[in-house]
Amino acid sequence: EPEVTQTPSHQVTQMGQEVILRCVPISNHLYFYWYRQILGQKVEFLVSFYNNEISEKSEIFDDQFSVERPDGSNFTLKIRSTKLEDSAMYFCASSESPNNEQFFGPGTRLTVL
Amino acid sequence: GQNIDQPTEMTATEGAIVQINCTYQTSGFNGLFWYQQHAGEAPTFLSYNVLDGLEEKGRFSSFLSRSKGYSYLLLKELQMKDSASYLCAVSHLNYGGATNKLIFGTGTLLAVQP
Numbered sequence: 001e002p003e004v005t006q007t008p009s010h011q012v013t014q015m016g017q018e019v020i021l022r023c024v025p026i027s028n029h030l031y032f033y034w035y036r037q038i039l040g041q042k043v044e045f046l047v048s049f050y051n052n053e054i055s056e057k058s059e060i061f062d063d064q065f066s067v068e069r070p071d072g073s074n075f076t077l078k079i080r081s082t083k084l085e086d087s088a089m090y091f092c093a094s095s096e097s098p099n100n101e102q103f104f105g106p107g108t109r110l111t112v113l
Numbered sequence: 114g115q116n117i118d119q120p121t122e123m124t125a126t127e128g129a130i131v132q133i134n135c136t137y138q139t140s141g142f143n144g145l146f147w148y149q150q151h152a153g154e155a156p157t158f159l160s161y162n163v164l165d166g167l168e169e170k171g172r173f174s175s176f177l178s179r180s181k182g183y184s185y186l187l188l189k190e191l192q193m194k195d196s197a198s199y200l201c202a203v204s205h206l207n208y209g210g211a212t213n214k215l216i217f218g219t220g221t222l223l224a225v226q227p
Contacts, residue, residue: 033215035215045216056214098143098207104156
């Protein structure tokens, strides 16, 4: 069964460093999303992406964040200068259409020291 | 604003039935999803309701009343492996763009006991 994959599974970084989280969405999906979940809290929407551009972003997704689809399979989230409060599980998701279920990847646990 | 409420925790017995409620207040409603999340893992899709009524899928059923801003997830014949968080998520219509984001509740942690 097709699935969303994410790398790395864990990332530890120093405050102020740049990180890139990688995702490979399901191959025939066209809609891509990033969510995050701080430990013990709810899943929060960050950004959605379609047709090679951002469709919607939350207030969390400030100038420190960017997304890119560098080729036909990868979808990346970059945090330019990480802060302690960026520590969270980051989930990538994809869907076939806007109204279909979103399939989530296993997540990248980001720890900022 | 958007608000989604669900109980924080519930406990039930193996083999029993449990109902997890969710109420929501949101603009741009485009359907309601239920996801299951085991600790440290990704949410996995359980059900989707966009019209009023009951959707049944094996041991899981979900109900939606749009006029009341209310949904529930019903789990039958509970098994120990059903111990997890159950997340209610509203699909929010993005009028200006192509995608619909999911707005999640805090989740209901269900503990199934022998």
